[in-house]
Amino acid sequence: MQTEIKSNMLAISSPLAAWLIVLASGFLEVVFSVAMKLSDSYTKLLPGAISIVAAVLSVWLMSFTLNILPLGTAYAVWAGVGAAGTALVGIFLFHEPILFGRLVCIALVVVGIIGLQLQEGG
Template identity: 45%
Template sequence: MSWLILTVAGFFETGWAVGLKYTEGFSRLWPTVWTMVSMLISLWLLGIAMKSLPLGTAYAVWVGIGAVGTVVLGIVLFEEPTNFARLFSVGLIVAGIIGLKFATPS
């Protein structure tokens, strides 16, 4: 269950990272509110997952999911560039997340 909670926390991590773009420097009220709510949920779920997962693994996976999700949504929503180097690098992050999952006792 901790891995599922950690994954959801990573999705909220992505949500608040992308939300920062929509706040336009925290000058827009509702995007700012939703970004802050996503931040709180993300950290709360990370804390719950850390009750049974090692600190280093949980934090690295949380950040990794957030990074991958942010890159993907940046490409989809903001037409950020897609090239081999970016996609390969994201693939390395995904490989690291998978590696940590299998190297960590559940």
Template identity: 45%
Template sequence: MPWLTLLVAGLLEIVWATAMKQSDGFTKLWPTTIMVVGMIGSFWLLAIAMRALPLGTAYMVWTGIGAVGSFILGVILFGEPVTAARLGAAGLIVAGILAMKLAS
């Protein structure tokens, strides 16, 4: 169960990061509201997952899910560039997440 909680926390990190981009510097109400609610939910679920998971593992996996998910949405929603270096970096993050999961 803590891994599922951590996964949802990571997905909410993607939500709040994307909403932050769309808030245009906190000048748009709804993206800013979604960002704040997403942050609260993400941090809350991360804290719950940390009850059972080691700090380093939970935090690394949470940030990794957020980073890779935000990268993917940046490409899809905002037309950010896809280069071999960026794909390789995202792949290394995914490999790190899997390694931490297997090591736990």
């Protein structure tokens, strides 16, 4: 059974589309976090504005998926993509330490995301 969500701007008609939006929304969480760091405590206008716009877009996009996807699973995937993505960007862009334990924990987050999606059949 497929549910169709209609909005003036966005219509989601399948679980696959909803999951793709969750992933995009998770990537916006990474943009939000990176821009927030670059904003220097919101004292720099452009990165501060990008941070706020990315955060609002992330939550707004996520909201369209919640009538199709289970809240707990969708939220966990969204947060996991944001957390793992931000940790990886921190390593590569901000030269944060690359520690074996840290990489294992990031991998566990990714495995958890995949496992949750597999449990939902999506």
